[in-house]
Amino acid sequence: MTFFKPAFRHPDLPANKLGFTKKDYEGAISTLCAGCGHDSISAAIVQSCYELSLPPHRVAKLSGIGCSSKTPTYFLGNSHGFNSVHGRMPSVATGANLAxxxxxxxxxxxxxxxASIGMGQFAHVVRRNLNMMYVVENNGCYGLTKGQDSATAxxxxKSKAGSVNPYEPIxxxxxxLQLGATFVARSFSGDKEQLIPLIKAALSHQGxxxxxxxxPCVTFNNNVGSTKAYDYVRDHLDATSTVDFVPVHEEITTKYGEGQSQDVAMHDGSMVHLQKLHGDWDPSNRQSALNALADAKSKGDILTGLxxxxxxxxxxHETLExxxxxxxxxxxxxxxxGSGALAKINASLR
Structure with a gap:
């Protein structure tokens, strides 16, 4: 069995504005279980970076430890990459970003x-508003160590072994939202029509x-009784909105029919188009998002979207000047x- 992709690709593959084809954004062949939702997320990242025409060599991908943290190998093979120790990816990302x-x-x-070993690091990278896209591939279990419940279960x-989780999830x-993140979204690996626009918007966000x-973990957490199984998630999805992302260099149009819609302008002039489903939800109001999240939880729903x-x-960088x-x-x-600058600094400290 080989884990190398064949070099041959169709000579007429479409190219983006930089002249790259989607092949230029791919990585190695995945060694995850067949049907793993993480591979769908990798594919969505590949498609998003291709459509945004990001230069692959100007992207840095970082991860910690776990099935999810293996996935940067499977996308953007021509980008910078660093696999850190368990739970410490935010520190490495902060250092790299500041440099x-x-x-x-x-x-x-x-x-x-x-949500477990890296919770402290996660909290601080949120409150510092580091300029990055942070994706959590959430399956509710520890797939590398045979499916024990994680902190988000x-x-x-119910686990595959039959045990029922007695603890409240994180x-x-x-x-x-509570720590001040400036872009917060949730999606489902099986919903690429929602996930790809969210990733494109996240990559364009400053902060x-x-x-x-x-x-879903198809090996250890896709059983009846699991709230992270494919069937359960599909039956309990509750979307805040229909999401579309329009880069600044493309014509801004809308394809939505009747109903309320809202446009959110990003820093670079690109637009996030939202077709609102929740009448009392405002994507620019943090408290509104927290209320919608609590309401969905009380109903047993999984709230997705921006x-x-x-x-x-x-x-x-703006905060630290x-x-x-x-x-x-x-x-x-x-x-x-020179000495003049040093004298000025010393004078400011007196």
Whole structure:
């Protein structure tokens, strides 16, 4: 068995605005279980980066430990990558981002990696509003260690072994909203029509963009009684909106029929088009998103879509007033401005 993709591709594959084909955004062949929802998320990231015409060599992908954290191998094979230790991906992402603000950062984590051992790191990367897209591939179990319940497993959910989870789940979406995340969404790995526009919008957002993706584990958590199984999720989805993302260089149109719609302008002029389903939900109001989340939980539903976005957010570099550009591009004159600059700094401290 080989884990290498054949080099041959159809010579007439369509190219994006940079001249890249979708092949240029792919990675290695997946070694995850056949039917794993994580592979669908990888495919959605590939499609999103291709459609946005992101230069692959200007993307940095980071992860921790777990089935989810293996997936950066399976997309953007020509990009920078770093697989950190368990739960510590946010620290590595923060350091890399502060060193080079000009790259596009994609963090991939899991419910164990973020909601258990990495919870402290997750909380602080949210509140600092680091400019990155942070995706949690949420299956409610530890797939690498034979399917034990994770911290996001719903109370009453039954594992493949037959045990029932007695603990309240940690809702990373609710925590992200409470800690000040400036872009919060939830989706389902089996719904690419919703997931791809959300990823494109997250990649275009200036600030911390969090997407919690329910991604069923076909081996250990796809059984009757599991609230992370394919059948359960499909039966309990409750969407806030129909989502479409229009990059700034494309004509802005809408394909929605009757009903309310709302446009959210991003920093670069691109638009997120929303067809609102919840009458009392406002994507620019954090409390409205928290209320909608609580209402869905009381009904046993899984609320998906773009829950909240702050299109005017101030990301970490702006807060810290760092220098423009990457640190490795600073010249000697930038690093050693002379005695006059030192005297001015010393004077400001007196």
């Amino acid at each position: 080079n603000r000009e790259l596009t950062y994609i963090g991939v984590s899991g419910d164990g990696d973020s 719903d109370i009453g959910s 809702d990373l979406v609710g925590i992200a 911390f963009a969090f997407i919690d993706v329910v991604s 829950l909240y976005v702050d299109a005017e957010s101030q990301e970490l 760092t220098v423009p550009g990457a640190l490795n591009e600073l010249t000697e004159a930038d690093l050693c401005p």
